[in-house]
Amino acid sequence: xxxxxxxxxxxxxxxxxxxxxxxxxxxxxxxxxxxxxxxxxxxxxxxxxxxxxxxxxxxxxxxxxxxxxxxxxxxxxxxxxxxxxxxxxxxxxxxxxxxxxxxxxxxxxxxxxxxxxxxxxxxxxxxxxxxxxxxxxxxxxxxxxxxxxxxxxxxxxxxxxxxxxxxxxxxxxxxxxxxxxxxxxxxxxxxxxxxxxxxxxxxxxxx
Amino acid sequence: xxxxxxxxxxxxxxxxxxxxxxxxxxxxxxxxxxxxxxxxxxxxxxxxxxxxxxxxxxxxxxxxxxxxxxxxxxxxxxxxxxxxxxxxxxxxxxxxxxxxxxxxxxxxxxxxxxxxxxxxxxxxxxxxxxxxxxxxxxxxxxxxxxxxxxxxxxxxxxxxxxxxxxxxxxxxxxxxxxxxxxxxxxxxxxxxxxxxxxxxxxxxxxx
Numbered sequence: 001x002x003x004x005x006x007x008x009x010x011x012x013x014x015x016x017x018x019x020x021x022x023x024x025x026x027x028x029x030x031x032x033x034x035x036x037x038x039x040x041x042x043x044x045x046x047x048x049x050x051x052x053x054x055x056x057x058x059x060x061x062x063x064x065x066x067x068x069x070x071x072x073x074x075x076x077x078x079x080x081x082x083x084x085x086x087x088x089x090x091x092x093x094x095x096x097x098x099x100x101x102x103x104x105x106x107x108x109x110x111x112x113x114x115x116x117x118x119x120x121x122x123x124x125x126x127x128x129x130x131x132x133x134x135x136x137x138x139x140x141x142x143x144x145x146x147x148x149x150x151x152x153x154x155x156x157x158x159x160x161x162x163x164x165x166x167x168x169x170x171x172x173x174x175x176x177x178x179x180x181x182x183x184x185x186x187x188x189x190x191x192x193x194x195x196x197x198x199x200x201x202x203x204x205x206x207x
Numbered sequence: 208x209x210x211x212x213x214x215x216x217x218x219x220x221x222x223x224x225x226x227x228x229x230x231x232x233x234x235x236x237x238x239x240x241x242x243x244x245x246x247x248x249x250x251x252x253x254x255x256x257x258x259x260x261x262x263x264x265x266x267x268x269x270x271x272x273x274x275x276x277x278x279x280x281x282x283x284x285x286x287x288x289x290x291x292x293x294x295x296x297x298x299x300x301x302x303x304x305x306x307x308x309x310x311x312x313x314x315x316x317x318x319x320x321x322x323x324x325x326x327x328x329x330x331x332x333x334x335x336x337x338x339x340x341x342x343x344x345x346x347x348x349x350x351x352x353x354x355x356x357x358x359x360x361x362x363x364x365x366x367x368x369x370x371x372x373x374x375x376x377x378x379x380x381x382x383x384x385x386x387x388x389x390x391x392x393x394x395x396x397x398x399x400x401x402x403x404x405x406x407x408x409x410x411x412x413x414x
Binding site for chain 2 (some may be wrong): 014015016018019022023027028033035036037038039040042043045047048050051052053054055056058060061062063072073074079096097098101117167204
């Protein structure tokens, strides 16, 4: 713990103020939480603060995108793409790296992924190029892929994106599937929105 | 953005995993928020992440305690203690640096502070020494102080601490005051707890 001797006179913002200010760049963190976090770290967990600082800096500098699936990784290929036990014939298309986490945690899917890092949204200037669709098309052309699982979000943009992707897959003779839509498991019908009910009703299955 | 070439084989946890793990040291941040924060920083705000890293590291290393009032500062004296326009004859005793922020924001108090960095709590091993009471006593003995404002929390430990401090002040012939207790401004009686109502009722004032 070191002290500088410039405590007098008109000062730039104090280090504590700067720390609180910069904690506000975290999503969901306002002035009050930022202040609480700063005091907590200074009073109880300086080691944690140092580790966090190191990891933040390294991550911001070193983490790029997997050259095969575009998810976040500090390596050339992410851990899934470089894992030889994964089935190379299935490819699941998701909008964000968080979706990869979610599917890995919830399912026993053993195929590969492709992360769009967004969804088609021409008004926001997000077209096929921004989503790396040429990288995906190259994979469809060069690799032996049997199934493309469309796991984009169930929003309007997600559906449009899925449609465009399915056209691309058809061109290369690859079968496409889409996540099933219906009532959430454990959900009560009363609280499920109308569109979902209508969709689930129309897609009812033999039981 | 740089890529290392060690993408294969059994790996230590990825940088992304380490980042998510270390974000969990922030109070109120669980696995889900930590993940959201990591993705947000990587996708939208790498500059913010770098600034935060720098400030965290500097704060953890450089911020110590003001030698006069014990609040957090990277200097020998904090900005309040080194401000010559503050009245040196009033001293307000608070439990934590956050309380200094709160009083500075809510009131027009122009005196000095003393930050206990805790409260008397013998069972937790927090006695007069941990709270720096000898530093405070030295100030009472050496400086010309007219009023000591006891702004410890209104909890059992806070009250005990205030009592001990008032004894110390009496020894040095310093007048003590305590924050008023009563119903919160804007509060409805129906939702105020019984102890507070009883206290406010007994301490009712001419109107």
